[in-house]
Amino acid sequence: MANFMNQKNEIIKKLRSSGLRPTQQRVLIAKSLFDSDKTFHFTVETLNKKINKNGANKVSLATIYNTVEAFTCAGYLKEILTSKNKSYYDTNIKSHHHFYDEGSKELTDIHHSQIKLSKVPIPPKGKKIKNLEVVIRIQK
Amino acid sequence: MANFMNQKNEIIKKLRSSGLRPTQQRVLIAKSLFDSDKTFHFTVETLNKKINKNGANKVSLATIYNTVEAFTCAGYLKEILTSKNKSYYDTNIKSHHHFYDEGSKELTDIHHSQIKLSKVPIPPKGKKIKNLEVVIRIQK
DNA sequence: TTCTAGTTTATAATAATTCTAAACTAGAAA
DNA sequence: TTTCTAGTTTAGAATTATTATAAACTAGAA
Numbered sequence: 362m363a364n365f366m367n368q369k370n371e372i373i374k375k376l377r378s379s380g381l382r383p384t385q386q387r388v389l390i391a392k393s394l395f396d397s398d399k400t401f402h403f404t405v406e407t408l409n410k411k412i413n414k415n416g417a418n419k420v421s422l423a424t425i426y427n428t429v430e431a432f433t434c435a436g437y438l439k440e441i442l443t444s445k446n447k448s449y450y451d452t453n454i455k456s457h458h459h460f461y462d463e464g465s466k467e468l469t470d471i472h473h474s475q476i477k478l479s480k481v482p483i484p485p486k487g488k489k490i491k492n493l494e495v496v497i498r499i500q501k
Numbered sequence: 502m503a504n505f506m507n508q509k510n511e512i513i514k515k516l517r518s519s520g521l522r523p524t525q526q527r528v529l530i531a532k533s534l535f536d537s538d539k540t541f542h543f544t545v546e547t548l549n550k551k552i553n554k555n556g557a558n559k560v561s562l563a564t565i566y567n568t569v570e571a572f573t574c575a576g577y578l579k580e581i582l583t584s585k586n587k588s589y590y591d592t593n594i595k596s597h598h599h600f601y602d603e604g605s606k607e608l609t610d611i612h613h614s615q616i617k618l619s620k621v622p623i624p625p626k627g628k629k630i631k632n633l634e635v636v637i638r639i640q641k
Numbered sequence: 642t643t644c645t646a647g648t649t650t651a652t653a654a655t656a657a658t659t660c661t662a663a664a665c666t667a668g669a670a671a
Numbered sequence: 672t673t674t675c676t677a678g679t680t681t682a683g684a685a686t687t688a689t690t691a692t693a694a695a696c697t698a699g700a701a
Contacts, residue, residue, distance in 0.1 A: 382667060384679065405657080421681050426658070442582040442601075442636055446688065447657065460624065461582075463631065477620035481637070482611050484600065488639040491603065495635050496582055497621075499628040522698060524648065545688080561650050566689070586657065587688065 368396060379435040386420045390428045395437070400453030402441060402468055405429060441468060442496060458495040471497070508536060519575040526560045530568045535577070540593030542581065542608055545569060581608060582636065598635040611637070 372391045376383040393411055394403075403411075409425050420428075429450060432438045441449035441459070445466065458471040476495050484490050512531045516523040533551055534543075543551075549565050560568075569590060572578045581589040581599070585606065598611040616635050624630050 382678065384667075386680070423659090423682075424680055427680080440584040442584055444580040444582055444588065446586050446588060448584065448586060460622075460628075462628065469625070471622050475620070475622040476618065478616065478635075479619040480615070480617035482600075482615040484637070484639045485609070488600075488602065488641060490637055491640045492638040493635065494638070495618075495633065497624070497630055498632040498634070499624045500631045501628060522647065524698075526649070563651080563690090564649055567649080 368392070375437070379437075381431055381435065386424050387428055387431075389420060390425065391432070391437075394432070394452050400451065400470075402449055402451050404447055404449055406447075442494065443468070456492065456494075458497070461496050461498050463498055463500045471495070508532070515577070519577075521571055521575065526564050527568055527571075529560060530565065531572070531577075534572070534592050540591065540610075542589055542591050544587055544589055546587075582634065583608070596632065596634075598637070601636050601638050603638055603640045611635070 369388065369392075372388055372395070373383040376387055376391065381387060390408070390412060393408070405422075405425055408429065409422055412420050412425065429438065429448075433440055433450065436454060439451045439454045441451050443449050443461070449468070453470065455473065457473045458476050460469045460471060461467075462469075478493070481490075481493070509528065509532075512528055512535070513523040516527055516531065521527060530548070530552060533548070545562075545565055548569065549560075549562055552560050552565065569578065573580055573590065576594060579591045579594045581591050583589050583601065589608070593610065595613065597613045598616050600609045600611060601607075602609075618633070621630075621633070
């Protein structure tokens with residue numbers, strides 16, 4: 362119970378620190394995204410199902426869109442690069458890489474340590490490197 | 502003129518070799534995509550504007566979609582991985598990498614030789630690596 | 642020249658996302 | 672505690688990209 366309270370308080374702190382008012386909806390969504398130590402990939406569609414399962418209509422779809430965008434801007438989520446016409450997100454914001462299976466169109470994480478770069482280009486003038494991702498396309 | 506004819510014949514050969522009947526529309530689109538030695542990025546929207554500029558309605562939008570898909574399957578185009586909800590294509594099908602500017606949302610090519618990997622993971626069982634791409638996200 | 646499978650086309654349908662403006666609420670101030 | 676308001680949520684409409692449909696057209700074999 363204490364642990365549960367702590368989690369909630371942590372979330373509220375986290376939201377406040379980014380200038381996001383900790384509304385019921387945002388706290389609920391944040392719990393669903395960040396409570397486990399396991400990270401995962403999701404879309405707005407799958408998150409919506411998770412939040413509003415069993416016909417419960419706890420949070421509107423519009424709010425899920427808004428919140429996912431706000432969390433992404435705040436750096437709590439990472440948008441995944443794919444060739445699909447749908448946005449994919451990753452709760453793992455640490456630098457890491459992906460296998461992209463062209464058959465099943467599924468992404469799997471590759472741990473940071475599994476890839477090493479020995480040469481990286483200089484970014485264009487006035488720009489800084491924010492992040493570097495490797496996508497390895499695989500097939501049968 | 503001879504050169505012009507050659508280009509057209511080359512395109513027709515290329516299409517036939519992939520089982521694509523060389524229709525007027527496909528040849529026109531192929532010219533627009535592959536005639537220059539310079540490679541470029543595009544979307545269906547920008548390609549449509551290029552083909553049907555000045556109000557000329559040479560090729561229908563549906564055909565542009567169909568053809569881009571057919572060319573991608575045939576390996577003449579590469580779909581680009583982005584975080585946008587629109588498909589981006591690259592006429593450069595050689596292995597290469599991209600800078601992705603999060604501000605302007607623009608992609609620029611990084612030549613193959615500018616990046617070197619010293620460690621690459623083993624693909625999951627039963628799968629082969631088809632392609633490896635690095636995306637470097639940059640910002641001001 | 643005829644024929645037909647493959648292709649193109651306009652348009653409708655679908656899917657993901659963004660917009661809108663009215664209702665609600667967190668939390669500061671009275 | 673109550674009041675107030677900027678920020679947030681919401682349902683539904685609008686927009687955007689893409690895919691489906693089915694009728695008309697055409698490349699090219701016979």
